[in-house]
Amino acid sequence: MTVHTQHINMTRTPLPILPISLGVLFLGTAITMPFWGQAYWLHEFVNISCFFIFAMMWNLLAGYGGMVSVGQQAFFGLGGYFVLAMGNLAGVSPFIGIPLAAILTAIMALPLSKLAFRLNGGYFAIGTWVIAEVVRLTVANISIVGGGSGTSLTAFRGVDRVFRQHMTYWIALTCVVATVALILLFLRSKQGLALQAIRDSEVAASSQGVDVIRMKLAVYVVAALGCGLAGALYFASNLRISPDAAFSVNWTAFAIFIVMIGGVGRIEGPIIGTFVFWLINHYLSDYGTWYLIGLGGLAIVMSLYMKDGLAGFIHRKTGKDFLSIKRIYRSK
Amino acid sequence: MLLTVENAHKSYGALAVTKGMSFSVEEGETLGILGPNGAGKTTLFNLISGDVSLDSGIVHFNGQNITTLAPFQRCQSGIGRSYQVPHPFGNMTVFENLITAACFGGQMSEPEAYDVAEEVMNSMGLTSLANQQAGSMTLLNRKRLELARALATRPKLLLLDEIAGGLTEPEAQELVTELKKIKAKGTTMIWIEHVVHALLSIADRLMVVNFGEKLADGEPMSVMNDPEVKRVYMGIEA
Structure with a gap:
């Protein structure tokens, strides 16, 4: 993409052809999957999509915004609860409820940010976790959504099961594509420059005219929106929610794992990381405790020897960024 | 006056680092600041750039409080502003560092920022490292970039x-040659430096700071010959 021909000597990284064509191929296969795939795989795809969107958001927040949150499960759970509450109590179809729940979650993030943003660094991490616990305990005391034992999604009663599964799948697919596209476009925009600058040095960014506080708030709200979307999708697909499942810190732990394996602060990171996580989860999760010990061990090894993750490793070996957001200078 | 600092006070707990300092800088002027380590020179910059807020006092810039x-x-x-220890955006390229500064500090559109970045890279000899x-x-090169990035914001006053x-x-x-060019374009500068001969080759005025107070302020050579300055800064007893 050449930006403004009167400034001809500067070009942006061309939009990457290979990944885009692979993406189109993937999309073609994926869109038609309900017609040839098994219901099990559809369900599996929806679940992993939720992990993926959640991890993309954690990467945006921590990898680009420098806000290491351990409390994103607050928004995941809220998204889930919103979609179930709207469905069960107001009769809103969960298919419409999913995006609505995401928006409501983002609105909730505004007051919560007032609390979280009083803290920095490690304190921010702990603080966000505490906020998530407070949200969990609050929800567990609301009897209309089942209190501590949770509730089931009844809004789908009377909806054909196959139709429901296909619709949920397509919504998940749309959400995945939209998440990747939005983050890519955002990071390639002028605001994306500011976000990368903040990631590298907050002090310098603000001394260069970047409104760091507003930018971080925007990222926090967008991340809440995405986490809410992932949660809404997950619980609309799984039909049952409880405070312990919805607000479990494991959600964020898995997201951190995915991003660390894939490469923090890189847009390809969560894509690669989710795939690795899915492989491990799919084939090794029967090993129970050993599976979790293995995940932890792998994360430690990665953070010691491959800090920039698999995406960073590939970049170092091939010199290529597959979803590049770089601006390249070419002299006259 | 482009910049006026009036009666600036700043303390960290019991330690007063700026004790009621007042000074001003005229448009186009280059003010050099000298002082022993810990005199409060960088704090003065922090107060002007806003990294640290004043306990009391007023800063006026370009007719605005x-x-x-x-x-x-x-x-x-x-x-x-350039920092003593360079703070580059480490994972971004030189070119991206500069367009970020131009886009946000200089409040330009991206294509305009590209032109400014190119111009600054050429004048600072950074083009090959773009x-x-x-x-x-x-x-x-990091120091060069630090200066180049500050220039890309199109400043009226350069710290x-x-x-x-x-x-x-x-x-x-x-570096001095570069600074002379910048000065010739009319940019006002305040320069804290221990490399005294470099500073003297460009400063119109010299201010000496010690323990958060102004020790001397005036024509560079007469300030350097001030017995009190010699004693405090160079350890020469008159």
Whole structure:
């Protein structure tokens, strides 16, 4: 993409052809999957999509915004609860409820940010976790959504099961594509420059005219929106929610794992990381405790020897960024 | 006056680092600041750029009271700053560092920022490093980038914090040549520096700071010959 021909000597990284064509191929296969795939795989795809969107958001927040949150499960759970509450109590179809729940979650993030943003660094991490616990305990005391034992999604009663599964799948697919596209476009925009600058040095960014506080708030709200979307999708697909499942810190732990394996602060990171996580989860999760010990061990090894993750490793070996957001200078 | 600092006070707990300092800088002027380590020179910059807020006192810039503005607003209003320890955006390229500064500090559109970045890279000798990751550069080049990035915000006032420190003599000379060009374009500068001869070759006025107070302020040579300055800064008893 050449930006403004009167400034001809500067070009942006061309939009990457290979990944885009692979993406189109993937999309073609994926869109038609309900017609040839098994219901099990559809369900599996929806679940992993939720992990993926959640991890993309954690990467945006921590990898680009420098806000290491351990409390994103607050928004995941809220998204889930919103979609179930709207469905069960107001009769809103969960298919419409999913995006609505995401928006409501983002609105909730505004007051919560007032609390979280009083803290920095490690304190921010702990603080966000505490906020998530407070949200969990609050929800567990609301009897209309089942209190501590949770509730089931009844809004789908009377909806054909196959139709429901296909619709949920397509919504998940749309959400995945939209998440990747939005983050890519955002990071390639002028605001994306500011976000990368903040990631590298907050002090310098603000001394260069970047409104760091507003930018971080925007990222926090967008991340809440995405986490809410992932949660809404997950619980609309799984039909049952409880405070312990919805607000479990494991959600964020898995997201951190995915991003660390894939490469923090890189847009390809969560894509690669989710795939690795899915492989491990799919084939090794029967090993129970050993599976979790293995995940932890792998994360430690990665953070010691491959800090920039698999995406960073590939970049170092091939010199290529597959979803590049770089601006390249070419002299006259 | 482009910049006026009136009766600035700043303490960290019981330690007063700026004790009621007042000074001003005229448009187009280059003010050099000297002082022993710990005298409060960098704090003075922090108070002007907004990184640290004043306990009491007023800062006026370009006819506006900027005392309560955030650092990013002060940058946008025309105060460019380089730090003593360079703070490059390490994972971004030199070119991206500069367009970020131009886009946000200079409040330009991206295509305009590209032109400014190119111009600044050419004048600072950074063009060949345009696509290099800023974090992987040598100290000299990081210092150059630090200055270039401040320039890309199109400042009216440039705050330079020990940019010649740690450079070899020829490198420092090169830097002075660059600064003279910037000065010739009419940019106002305040330069904190321990490399005194470099500072004297460009400063119109010299101010000496000690223990958060102004010790001397005036024509460079007469300030350097002041017995009190000699005693405090150079350890020469009159």
